Amino acid sequence: MDEKSTKRAWIEDAENRKRAKSALATGAPTNFTSLAIVDLTEDDDNTRMAIVRPTPCYPGAPSSLYDVVGQYREPKDDDDDDLGDTQADTENIEFVASQAIMDMTQTQPFSQDMVCxxxxxxxxxxxxxxxxxxxxxxxxxxxxxxxxxxxxxxxxxxxxxxxxxxxxxxxxxxxxxxxxxxxxxxxxxxxxxxxxxxxxxxxxxxxxxxxxxxxxxxxxxxxxxxxxxxxxxxxxxxxxxxxxxxxDPHVIAANATVPASSSRNTKRHIQENVLGVLFSSPLVGRDALGGLHPIEELDLCREYDNLTQTLEEASKYAITKPDNSQGVIIMIYIKTRVVMLVPREIDLNVQFATSINFQTMMTLGCRALHFSGHGSPKCLYFEDQESAVHPMSTEELRRFHGGSSSPLRLVVVQACHSQYCATAFLACGIPHVIAVKVEERLEDQAAIVFTKNFYLGLGQGKSVAESFDIGRNSVATFPHLAHAAKVCKVYSAASKFQLLPEGNDHSEIIFPMIEMPLEDYQSQVPVTDRFPTIWSSKLPSVCQHFRHRETDQYYICAHFSMTNQSQRFVWIVGPAGVGKTQLSYSVARYLGARKYFPAGIKFVYVSKLADDDMATHNNNTISLGPRVFSAIKNRVQLWLSRAFDEQKSTSYFNGLLVLDGVDALLGREENDFMKWIETICTQYSSLRLIVTARKQVVSSVFQIHAGRMQHIHSFKPGQAVDLLRRLIGKQRSLQLSGLTKSPIWNIKNHPDPNINLSLVLEQHPALRQTQCLPQEIANLASQLIASPNVTMDDLVAKFGTNDNI
Ligand SMILES: Nc1ncnc2c1ncn2[C@@H]1O[C@H](COP(=O)(O)OP(=O)(O)OP(=O)(O)O)[C@@H](O)[C@H]1O
Structure with a gap:
């Protein structure tokens, strides 16, 4: 590759990263307002919400609104010692698993980008x-x-x-x-x-x-x-x-069911060994007029994996203490006893950044705190009870503390524009604060490399200063980042990280090594699985590049998290391939990680069951509905009694049931089906339900159990192009010369070639043929990847030129 094309590749790469942060970059204001009372029932176009007034949300805040909105109850934990309560403790996630293993491999509908x-x-x-x-x-x-x-x-x-x-x-x-x-x-x-x-x-x-x-x-x-x-x-x-x-990930997922209480972590934690992790990924921010601005969900799961793997790795390596002065005489031999320096077992207390969780974490105490999320120059974006932004200003941050005996010595604020918030922690007397410089957006890759190397050092008993240098140098020398900085002439990503207060002594060791005789060390069995599970591997993962559904997801999450427990179900409706199933996955993962469903989550793939039933009955649709309905009822009943009756949690722990693709039941069985939904909602007050269907229904059950009809629409052309380009990635390039059928291909002349390409693509008939349905866009991407010589123009010729938008 010559220098010119390398430069182009890097510019494109930088653009891609910019697009990845588009939700924040394209006009979303940074001065989001705080909690609001929202009337979800009147808002079916999913665009605007009513705002009442901004409210501080911290314990003791002088606000009555907090009492109204903040009645959300954390699931009760009957084990007081259990700092790092695991999601796996209580989860009970299942797929419909009654078929033979061969069939189990594909109980989920497949998409182009799904790992099979x-x-x-x-x-x-x-x-x-x-x-x-x-x-x-x-x-x-x-x-x-x-x-x-x-x-x-x-x-x-x-x-x-x-x-x-x-x-x-x-x-x-x-x-x-x-x-x-x-x-x-x-x-x-x-x-x-x-x-x-x-x-x-x-x-x-x-x-x-x-x-x-x-x-x-x-x-x-x-x-x-x-x-x-x-x-x-x-x-x-x-x-x-x-x-x-x-x-086969699906077989693993289908076979892995953890009984609700099998793995309860009963370990006692020592404050000095605890690293508090505060994650924040609100779905939308609300501006002062109540307008919603989607915020791209951060890949916190990957970040968490990175952190836990690093800590586990760090704990594996002990060193021999260099000073042998502790030699002792053993029996008649004069022998020097070998003393090992063994890394401390760092425990994690992982929470999502609501003000309540933050205060709890401060009260319980931790030696170091890691915050990962979005931020603006004025505040950190915490999450409110409805998964929207709760802006946490510097002044508010200062009010949280763990009392005079708090062991907290180090805070890492991994968010864009975090320097101001870092100063709030400094003002609380925290001696070491790591932040990202103001005005700098944190590139994900830089954050991952820094986190890995910084915590490796910290876990190995190195000082804050040493670990910081290790982290920063690794970012500076990481091939991808170093090369990007060189080619694009931007200054190194490493210089975004700051250790504050600058010039102070940061030689303190946060997690000192423990001295241990060699024989004791050798007899120790390494502790595995000691970190809490936050994102269950048993939940289906959303497709690669899942995008542009933050607002829809917000409405669903907000519906379930409203204090009014009678809001029981959401009916997701939209055309085939619009992404209903994926949205339900995303909601389940988002709320599941935040422990909204301790009684468990169950997916029932109704459309798949209907297809299987048709296949067994030679495509005979007579009695298809009743057969499928009865199969579903049996399965759901089994799960309901396990999740709610046996756990005796009917009135307290929420559980989520997802009935995916129920269209086969919306013919003659529609009334019976809706009645059954009413019955299970009445019988199990903690049950939350997501139904996905291509068809909309009208039923009194919506009034009785405050159901929400959530319409999912096709992407806007700009979003469709964004998805197409992400899916294609670097696997092939799209040239203007292959887009001549776009009506603006030789008119649009945006100075930025990358934006120009996107604009031309937006109008291209091959893109319009997809009707901007994500599934069709994924199909288009796979056709383009499969045939590198085929252009978008060729694909129009193949399918005709009808303009569907
Ligand atoms: N928000 C999204 N971002 C990126 N890709 C998406 C998104 N939503 C859906 N897709 C793509 O579209 C495919 C189909 O999505 P999904 O199965 O959720 O559609 P559906 O609406 O449930 O369709 P059907 O009515 O046929 O069941 C996914 O496998 C994925 O490739």
């Missing part, structure tokens, strides 16, 4: 590798490989592994030369007859590839299933030297 299979390095193969090689495998994407229709083909070959096996000895001991240059190919595609998304493996090697111990027929594709074992190299006795295990 994952290959994981075989445990025996992992055992053969040194730590450096494993790290290299991870870096090269060879440790875990995910397949979706968008990233469809993967080839295993000798070259991958020659680079990945760092130890020379490993290459010979594994006999890497026995691998062919192109050993086998894996491809994800839709089966023409069953319409299932499958991953096929085809052997292309000289020495053979084995599947479950059997050698594959060369050149013949074979479907992969959950738990299959792929062997690329084996020993003479047949054991796996290099190979992979196949995982």
């Amino acid at each position: 299979l994952r290959l994981k390095l075989h445990s025996l193969a992992e055992r053969n590798l040194c730590r450096d090689s494993i790290e290299k495998f991870k870096q090269m994407g060879l440790y875990e490989i995910e397949f979706s229709l968008l990233s469809s083909v993967f080839t295993f070959g000798r070259d991958n592994f020659t680079t990945a096996l760092v130890g020379k000895y490993e290459r010979t001991s594994l006999d890497i030369v026995k691998l062919s240059k192109k050993h086998c190919v894996l491809e994800c595609k839709e089966d023409a007859t069953t319409k299932r998304t499958e991953v096929y493996i085809t052997d292309t090697s000289t020495n053979g590839t084995k599947l479950n111990g059997e050698r594959l027929v060369k050149g013949a594709p074979q479907v992969l299933r959950h738990d299959d074992k792929i062997t690329l190299l084996s020993s003479q006795s047949g054991s796996v030297l290099l190979g992979y295990t196949v995982e």
Whole structure:
């Protein structure tokens, strides 16, 4: 790549990142107002809300409104010692899991970008590798490989592994030369007859590839299933030297059910070992006129994974104490006892940043506090009870404290424009505060690299100053970021991080190592799973690049979190492929992480059950409705009694039931179905319900149980282009020369070529053919990726030019 094209690539990359933050960047004001009483019932166009008056939200705030709006009750925790209460403690998330495993693999509808299979390095193969090689495998994407229709083909070959096996000895001991240059190919595609998304493996090697111990027929594709074992190299006795295990995320999700109280964390915590983590990702901000401004949801789950992996990694390495002066005489031998310096077991207290949670965290005490969220020069964006922004000003922040005996010594404010808030913490007497410089937006990659390296240092007993330098240097030298700064001539991302007060002594060690005799250290079993689970792996993940639904999601979350417990269900309605199912996933993940549903979450894929029923009855639709209805009733009843009756939590713990794609029940059964909804809502007062359907219904149940009809519309053209470009990513480029069918392709001449391209794309008939439905946009993206030489113009010619918008 010449310098010019590198520069273009980086500019494009920077643009992409800018677009990723578009919700904040495009005109959303930063002076959001605080809590408001909202009349959701009168707002069906989902655009504006009534605002009453801004209210401070902190314990003791002189406001009666707080009492009205803030009656939200945290789920009762009967274990007082349980600081880091885990979501897994109480969750009970299930899929409809009665079919055979084969069927279970696809109980969810598939989309282009949904991961349908994952290959994981075989445990025996992992055992053969040194730590450096494993790290290299991870870096090269060879440790875990995910397949979706968008990233469809993967080839295993000798070259991958020659680079990945760092130890020379490993290459010979594994006999890497026995691998062919192109050993086998894996491809994800839709089966023409069953319409299932499958991953096929085809052997292309000289020495053979084995599947479950059997050698594959060369050149013949074979479907992969959950738990299959792929062997690329084996020993003479047949054991796996290099190979992979196949995982189907849906099977794992379907089979993993944790009884409500099985893993209650009973550990006692010591304040000095606690790192408090405060996450904040409000969905919208409200301006002074009550206008809503969507805010892109942060990928806090990834950030949390990054943090926990780092702390776990840091805890694994002990060092020998250099000073041996503590030698003792043991029996008749004169022997120096080896003393180890062992990292402290840092405990996490993870909360979402509401004012109540923040005060609780301060009262319980922690040694360090990490805040991650959005911010403006004047405030941090906390979350209110309805998942909107609660702006936390510097003055308000100062009011939170843990009393004179608070062990808090360090605060890391990882948010844009956080310097002012950092000063609030300094004013509270916190000696070390790390912030991002005012006016600087924090690039996600920089934050991840900094967090990882900073906490690695802190976890290894290094001082604040040392850890900060390690974190900042890693950002400065991280290839991607360093290169971006060089090419785009922006100053280094590392200079955005500040350790305050500047010039003070930051040599304090926050989590000092513990001294321990070698024998005690060796007899210790490392504690795994010690961090609370916030985002359950059992919940379905939203599709890649899930976007532009923050406001819809806000309305649903706000509906459920209103203090009025009678607001029981939301009916999500919209055309096929508009994203109803994905929205329900997103709501479940958002509220699930915030412990809104301790009684559990259950998804029932009604449309899938209807399809399966049709397939078993030779597409006979007679009695389809009653059959599906009765199957659903049985399943739901089972779950309801487990979640509510057996847990004796009918009146207290909320649970969420999602009935996805209920259109098959909206024919003759509609009345019965609505009556049944009324019955279960009456019987289980803590049940919250999301129903998705293409059809809207009119029923008195909406009045009785304060149901909300949530209309989901197609994307706006600009959003459609945004999604298309994100999905295509770097996999291929879109050139103006391939967009001549856009009516403005030679008229629009925006000085920024990137914006120009988006504007031309917005008007292009191939984009308009998608009707801006996310599913159709994903299909368009996959067609473009699959055929790099096909232009958008060619796709119009293929499907005709009818303009649907
Ligand atoms: N907000 C979004 N952002 C990005 N992609 C989306 C979004 N919503 C949906 N998609 C894409 O569209 C696909 C279909 O979405 P989904 O299954 O939720 O649609 P649906 O409205 O439930 O359709 P149906 O009525 O057919 O069940 C997703 O798999 C995803 O690829």
